[in-house]
Amino acid sequence: MKANCWMGRGDVEVRDVPDPRILNGHDAVVRVTSTAICGSDLHLYDGFVPTMKKGDILGHEFMGEVVEVGPDVRNLHVGDRVVVPFPIACGRCAACELGLYSVCENTNPNAGLAEKFLGHSPAGIFGYSHMLGGYPGGQAEYARVPFADVGPIKIEDGLADEQVLFLSDILPTGWMGAEMCEIKPGDVIAVWGAGPVGQFAVAGAYLMGADQVVCIDRFAYRLRIAERAGATALDYEEVDVREALLDLTAGRGPDACIDAVGMEAHYANPALYAYDRTKQATRLETDRPYALREAIMNCRNGGIVAVIGVYAGFLDKFPMGAVMNRSLTLKAGQCHVQRHLKPLLAKIREGDIDPSFVITHRLPLDEAPRGYQMFRDKQDECNKVVLTP
């Protein structure tokens, strides 16, 4: 089959690879009908996530048709249409029983490697480094889905791929960011990052009753999409973010702040950017945490900072003094996608949200390399790329 493979920093290639097959009774094989490039794939593309190997198949946002099931999969049958969540979860361990699927205790065969970087191991993730399991991803014609009896959700009505594909990651991820904010009527929520996850965090925060959601970015086209979801847009290259947030909140700061940027933040402050970029390049820190620092410093006293942007390792100049002295609550996590699938599918079906609004580019799988480059370099107002094998 054909698959989009990581070949090194800034280099992906669609190659012929062996077809996946059933390795475990709980597996299914899915013929991928739609897959997407995620902002977090760009961290792999840019070489910031350790333990990638040349030839690794990328992709953790995919859906398709079940073509084969193992003997222990009783809820799915050949021919079913499914969306596959990006974290692989067993459904039976202590973490899964608490609904914490992205930290499943049973799905990372390389747990020892993750423990070295992270202390304890989270769940395995499709196409996201050997530290997170080394599972082949879904930017391919076919994918093996472990624990197919737990993760995938069946799509039984006529909803198009583009309406349901993002249940695999970015819709529930944005939603979980908003949920972490414990939104109450009257709340002002600020979201750093107007990419697709930020756009869904904006939509989610309004559906949860936020009074005003502010979205911060530097790309006008992404801010326009966030505005269509209801956001007040702040271009940090044009306005002073702190002043603007103080103006909107009677001088207190937003009730909750969402970091939907993660480890490769761009900076309004060139000196600080140079500082972090140098430390990152020389491996003295792994992540550039500008958005997170801003979210913490601007959140109101006693507020919540929710981190859904991806971080890989260690940060520098982390404002712990602000967190401690101002009674902030810091929440974070890879999305526990499995627990959001049914409620969010219902919202799509009822027309409360149509996630396809984030898509700007549709390409055949063969053109994945061009898709990665366009998306990374923000060419042609690229917001979200869907690939069709």
Ligand SMILES: [Zn+2]
């Ligand atoms: Zn993703």
Ligand SMILES: [Zn+2]
């Ligand atoms: Zn589990």
